[in-house]
Amino acid sequence: MGKKRVLGPSAWMLGATGLVIGVFAAFLVKQGNPGNMGLCIACFIRDITSFFGGEAMKMNAFAYVRPEIVGIMLGATVGAFAFREFKARGSSGAVYRFVLGFIFMVSALIFLGCPVRAWLRLGGGDLNAAVGIAGLVVGIAVGTVFLKRGYIVGRAKKLTKPAGLVMPVIAVVLLALALVTFYNGAAPAGFATVAKGAKKTAEGAVFTADKVIAPPGASMVDGAIVGADGEVVSPAESVSVAAGIPGGSRAPLYLALVGGLAIGLAAQRSRFCSVGGVRDAILIKRYDLLVGVAGLVIGVAVMNIVFGQFNLGFDGQPAAHTNFLGNFLPMILVGLTAVFMGGCPLRQVVMASEGDLDAVAAVLGMMVGAVASHALTLASTGAGPASGAWVAMGVMAVVTLGIGFLRTQKA
Amino acid sequence: MVEVDVRGFVCPVPLMRTKKALESDPGKVVVLASDGTAKTNVTYLLQDEGYAVTVTEDGDDYRIEGTK
Structure with missing residues (x-):
């Protein structure tokens, strides 16, 4: 005692947690998740939202209740209850957290990943992620300037315990929907889901390894998809190069x-x-939390190399684009909104599951942001950012800075 | 003795305020916190700064006492 340490006692636990996340993430990719997407809080919350948004919101290609998110919610709730840290709390800052969650999500879907996935992409050799992380660091640095000047998003008050159960209840409902969909082989009426391993041809036919899903009544004949009327919908050469639908890329549910x-x-x-x-x-x-991130990058990089999933470079990276500003700028907003929210999206999901209603507001903001991203075509594709993304980032930057100034009180 | 009340604040405000309170190098510091994350982080910070720390639960809140 008495001597200052560079790393505190929590560093090792954080490093171990990072390793667990990194190793699991690489493993889940090996098991069928999209490339460098063993875990992505933004993408997976978007996928879950797509289950509800479906075709009406132009989200049906992503529709799948990602069990990773449901598991994180339930795991965090169990941890909070077991260690008597489950506390219902909330503040007027919830409104700001909602807006920040919205901006966070739209920005993350321009980069194509939340901070967790940015680090995972880096550990997969995706150098576009390094550009994004540079932006993330800039955004965080700007956020710390506000924090030093007295930025506070809100001061939470205690609430009665049942109020804190919002997120755990949502998690249980999502789990039920995921299990019903899994055992029925299709989403309940009114919801959308992508069949596991589903691919889409250039002509729009959808099929899995064992059946043709669309158009209705079509079947596979000698490698080609033939409609109910006997006409060829997609020739064999088109079927063989069909691309996987994002929501269909997934590891086994359990x-x-x-x-x-x-x-x-x-x-x-x-x-x-x-x-x-x-x-x-x-x-x-203090560098303890940074040890956690280091553990994550090391864990995922080592396992990616072991599984043969490591691919160093800018081009040909899974679920990524190579537009420099399209990677750098949105991650500034991601970093800034995350600091303003009081933690990264993974933390928001965890805090929401511990009874923090402000964090629930942030998660709901992310869900609405996901709908806006796709309904208004702001989300990027592998080809690069959408044309509307640039204007959206400008508007969101103004709103984010506005919240920053509004919530900065002289100490 | 210095007292820091960070109940209701999310990270990193509890850590920032505690760190600021330590600038005067007090022999004893009491931090009131309301969530588990603040409790853990403040405890580690105080230990790193050479304080002996005791944490007591006060209803739904935590009272973190550090003495040097």
Whole structure:
């Protein structure tokens, strides 16, 4: 005692949590998740939202209740209850957290990933992620300037315990929907889902390894998709090069659920945050949270190499684009909104599951942001950012800075 | 003795305020916090700064006492 340490006692637990997340993420990709997307809070919340938004919101290609998110929610709730840290709380800052969650999501879907996935992409050799992370660091640095000047999003008050159960109840409902869909082989009426392993041809036919889903009544004949009327819908050469539909790329449900539970529990106990590491290093010269991020990058990189999934470079990266500003600028907003929200999206999901209603507002903001991203065509594709993304980023930057100034009180 | 009340604040405000309170190098510091994350992080910060720390639960809140 008495001697200052560079790393506190929590560093090892955080590093271990990062390793667990990294290793699981690489494993889930090996098991069928999209490339470098073993875990992505933004993408997976978008996918879950797509289950409800479906075709009406132009989201049906992503529709799938990702069990990883459900697992994280339930794991965090279990951890909070087991260690008597489940506390219903909320403040007037919830409105700001909602707006920040919205802006966070729209920005993350321009980059194509949340901070967790940015680090995972880096550990997969995707150098576009390094550009995004540079933006993330800039955004966090700007956020710390506001924090130093007295920025506070809200001061939470205690609420009665049942109020804190909003997120856990949502998690249970989502789990039920995921299981019903899984055992029925189709989403309940009114909801959308993509069949596991589904691919789409250039002509619009959808098929899996064992059946043709669209157009209705079509079947596979000698490698070609033939309609009910006997006309060829997609020739064999088109079928053989058909691209996978994002929502259909997934690891087995139970593996993803168990992985999520483990990550949720570890994140709740260790307070792992994919943004807090950089923030604390700048703000208070503490590096424990950064050890967590280092663990994640090392864990996923090593396992990616083991599984043969490591691919160093800018081009040909899965679910990524190579537009420099399209990677750098949105991640500034991601970093800034995450600091303003009080933690990265993974932390928001964990805090929401611990009874924090402001964090629930942030998660709901992310869901509405996901709908806006796709309904208004702001989300990027592998080809690059959408034309509307640039204007959207300008508007969102103004709103985010406005919230920053509005919530900064002289101490 | 210095007292810091960070009940209701999310990270990193509890850590920032505690760190600021430590600038005067007090022999004893009491931090009131309301969530588990603040409790854990403040405890580690105080320990790193050379304080012996005891945490007591006060209803739904935590009272973190550090003495040097």
